[in-house]
Amino acid sequence: MNIYNTLTHKVEEFVPNEAGKVAMYTCGPTVYHFAHIGNLRSYIMEDVLEKYLRYDGLDVKRVMNITDVGHLTSDGDTGDDKMLKGAKREHKTVMEIAKFYTDAFFADCAKLNIKTPDVVAPATECIDDFIKVISALIEKGYAYEAGGNIYFDTSKLDDYYVFHNFTEEDLAEGVREGVEKDENKKNKADFVLWFTKSKFDDQELKWNSLWGLGYPGWHIECSCISMKNLGEYLDIHCGGVDNIFPHHTNEIAQSEAYVGHKWCNYWFHVHHLNTNSGKMSKSKGEFLTVSLLESKGYDPLVYRFFCLQSHYRKSLVFTYENLDNAKAAYEKLISRIAQLVSAEDKGEINSADFDRLRCAFTAAMNEDLNTSNAVTALYDVLKADTTAATKLALIGDFDKVLSLDLVKSAEKLVQDKKGGDIPDEVMALVQERQAARKAKDFARADEIRDKITALGYAVKETRQGTEITKI
Ligand code: AMP
Ligand code: ZN
Secondary structure, three states, rough: OOEEEEEOOEEEEEOOOOOEEEEEOOOEEOOOOOHHHHHHHHHHHHHHHHHHHOOOOEEEEEEEEEEOOOOEEEOOOOEEHHHHHHHHHHOOHHHHHHHHHHHHHHHHHHHHOOOOOOOOEEEOOHHHHHHHHHHHHHOOOOOEEOOEEEEEEEHOOOOOOOOOOOHHHHHHHOOOOOOOOOOOOOOOOOOEEEEOOOOOOOOOOOOOOOOOOOEOOOHHHHHHHHHHHOOOOOOOOEEEEEHHHHHHHHHHHHHHHHHOOOOOEEEEEEEEEEOOEEEEEHHHHHOHHOOOHHHHHOOHHHHHHHHHHOOOOOOOOOHHHHHHHHHHHHHHHHHHHHHHHHHOOOOOOOHHHHHHHHHHHHHHHHHHOHHHHHHHHHHHHHHHOOOOOHHHHHHHHHHHHHHHHHHHHHHHHHHHHHHHOOOHHHHHHHHHHHHHHHHHOOHHHHHHHHHHHHEEEEEEEEEEEEEEEEE
């Protein structure tokens, strides 16, 4: 498989450190609010990546953190802790907020068929690990204490800006009005590993450390949780593009300083979901959630389909018009698959056709996870001149990665058309009609049939018995 690597700015062949195995890390959500559908775009595409690696026969171990402490309002270590902001907003404790929004995040993921990673680690449960790594960084001369905080000394590295997307000048320009300069830092790019003195002294969660009562910085959390669960060599690290700098840059700095060699080979970044007014973000307050889409009548899988129709390395604009187009296309797709499901004679699976059509799908996915071409390969299956059995087998196969419930939803549609779960009221009328027919009271039977029709069901006598279908 070829994949774009942000580190080299090239599409490269993906070769894991250990043949057949993949160590994969994902930056998890900051659980101070609901995940918005922009965040979930990143998690959908990372889910597709994980599933495709598994589909390709690789044994993936995927780890994700939950950021429940230390992520400040600005990624550059200034401002309030986001968790504390959430707690104040809702008059709850930080841990109550963390529990509520972690559960909400996984409920959204389940609706979108996003698999839960093999390991999910809340930062607050790994404090000892952070302290261990920070102590080692101080010992090795990569970190220093200033004004009560522990900072990473970026001047100790030959190449701090490893992604080469940002320079010191960008950083200087990035200092916004109202964000105070931290005078403790020796170098502009230095970042906090452990806070004991913050302007925001009412931080709710603090732990004892060698440097006093305090709390970890956001960046150290991901490095430590990854190394703890996946070892010193990481194959692939994922996140949204906004994580490239400073978060992932800092993760590399501290992890490589700690292990003393290259840490992670591939960096996978998903581009943003934007609205017409710019990037969707939690801090803007108003944002779109899966529940909101559901309340407007959209199946969450329509949103997943919408995301899969675009390449992960292109920013995607969300409008309801675009989502409506995806909804219409998804529903049409399901109804075409339903025709295959209800075909009387499905024939046998033709393995030559199966292999040929499957190749188009894997070729698309192998070329930097081109899900939009993979969706085209799915349409090509529907158009192909082969048996229904072959088509259904291929659709089921692709769906191991796409996770759109294609066959399941088509079967449900067929079932619903046949009547599906017929309401009790309709069933009672059907029985009443049968009794009327038995008694040869056909006028009454017709009257009851009209009542059934009014409830949205058609009733017909066939050789197999009474057939009830949804109109
Ligand atoms: P957060 O909960 O803010 O820590 O973000 C969770 C994930 O969502 C991170 O990987 C971010 O890079 C990603 N993300 C944030 N905003 C967007 C967006 N508008 N579109 C896509 N991904 C995003
Ligand atoms: Zn992270």
